Amino acid sequence: MRASVVTPAGPASDACGKLSAVTTPRERWQQAFDASPLREATYATMSGVPLAPVYGPADGSGEYPGQYPYTRGPYASMYRSKLWTMRMFAGFGTADDTNWRFKEIIKSGGDGLSTAFDMPTLLGLDSDDPMSLGEVGRCGVAVDTLADMEDLYAGIDLGAITTSMTINSPAAPIFAMFIAQAEKAGVHRSRLGGTLQNDILKEYQAQKEFVFPPRQSMRLVRDTMAFTAAEMPRWHSISISGYHIREAGSTAAEELAFTLANGFAYVELAMQAGLPIDSFAPRLSFFFNAHIDFFEEIAKYRAARRIWARWLRERYGAQLERSLQLRFHTQTAGVSLTAQQPEVNIVRTAIEALAGVLGGTQSLHTNSMDEALALPTEKAARIALRTQQVIAYETNVAHVADPLGGSWFVEELTDEMERQAEELFAHLDELGDGSMLEGCIKGIEDNWFQGRIADSAYELERALNNGGRIVVGVNRFTEGNDDEQMDLLEITNDDEARQLKRLDEVRHRRSQAAVDAAMERLAADAADPEVNLMPALIDASAAYVTLGEMMSTMAGVFGRHVEVPTI
């Protein structure tokens, strides 16, 4: 297929302007690198051997970071300009509790926040809903109204730090609450930087926190994409997530393929809504798992960048370099952690985190050793952050971009990941009759994704049980398994009681007339598929309409999704 011309943005355009004078990829890379801001550090080995920012063939040929198709990294200078963001996911109990943990993270050197919500919030239920019993504040923070959002980010300058929110089915109303809260605190929406997970397709495929049927959910995704494209230049509207697909049991190639296919579906969704591709594609970001098979993970990240760049340019006609450069967050594999001898999880997490860094991740969350048993204690979470700091500041691995590029093994594994992914894309493309958007939705409706993931999960389990796969402390090397369990974080029922009291107070304090008017408008806007729902949701948030009320109002129009249970 013939490629269209790419117009690079930013520093690289200087390099391109002088293309005629430049002959090799190496020289083009050098020009882009020279135009990049650099971080102060000693770029040499421990013994004083100077290190180049990247290595390649002696004749200057080959592919370099920051060059299409970006296999070796989205930027010419990679970590020499900026280390990855050490973004630690946190959230538990009430908003006050999590606000305290956020401030601890900032104090100990974390530079981005990532918010975990509790199960009721993830499903758009209020804390006083009968279904919420026992789940309030357990797996994350409970957010019912704007009042909780205000407490959650109190004393944190949202114009200065980036915030990521792991929320999907109720992403639009939670995002609306976040915007209403920031603007009340004096930070205009245009200054807000961060990421909304907002990846609903993988919910039906893997994580299963869905509320509305797929097509209605996709309308909300479209609305958030259009809203951020128009009003929030620093915001990433979707974090297209393979993490949960992998955690649910997929292989690395399935994680890669399903995630990118979902990405293509969102691209088609926005294009169908009339958004020019280069108006929203630069704000799409990705989220991958870092599992324990070290080289396969690195190959997966490299293949992801290459596939995304090719598809965006060749199939969807993107022109801006930023649209083609896949940027991603990484989290180490929760599912690789063991309850047995949990201290060993520190080692697993370190190896997985290293794969993310050698694969060129833009941000990273490292799991805590005790997370196979409970939410992490403060000490366990600190060790997890320290693990990243050891990689960043002691090992020198960040000095050289794509250090494994050119390895026969890693290059071939990268090609193999790409080949397997293309096979899966071909299936979805056929299923959708030439539309990846339709293919992904049909694949969900037909249980194709869910079935493949469950099959792969069962295969892995069988390998563990027949000894084909060894997990230290589980099926080998079990001495020490009977030691007394370490101290774990205890979430008491007091948190649930406190949250119910807070919610009750808000319900009594707010103006019922304002709530009624806001809900009426929301219902009317929801009924008209041409209307963007974000303004109505922001107004409803400001009137202290609860999350549950907003979601029920929309469910009245959209209906609710029910999955047919299959083993």
Add this chain to the structure above:
Amino acid sequence: MSARILIGKVGLDGHDRGVKVVARILRDAGFEVIYTGLFQTPATIAAAALDEDVDMVGLSMLSGAHMTLAPLVVKELRERGSAAPVVVGGIIPDRHVAALQEAGVAAVLTPGATAEQLVAEVQRVLDAHQSSLH
């Protein structure tokens, strides 16, 4: 006739990898397995257990709500006249096991239990229940 086991997800947690793997392991071990699907309440689990006339109920609990919800499932079953034993599997800290057993849970399977241990424990619970009926 093989024993009938109802496997369910109670509460709001959608993570169904574990429950599906467990269901397949038990099915492959010769049990008849009925899976409720996601987002069940203690009442819907108990109603299904009676409708399906099962010999045992298995719950997959990963979100930390086990101390609240598992005892409620036992209570709903007993109130409806079912004596089916309840087995809980998932992310359960050791120090919660005794309290769950006191609340009437027959057995608790913690993370990392192997397929062999799972099948043996289920068989043990079924046998104990059978002998208590005679």
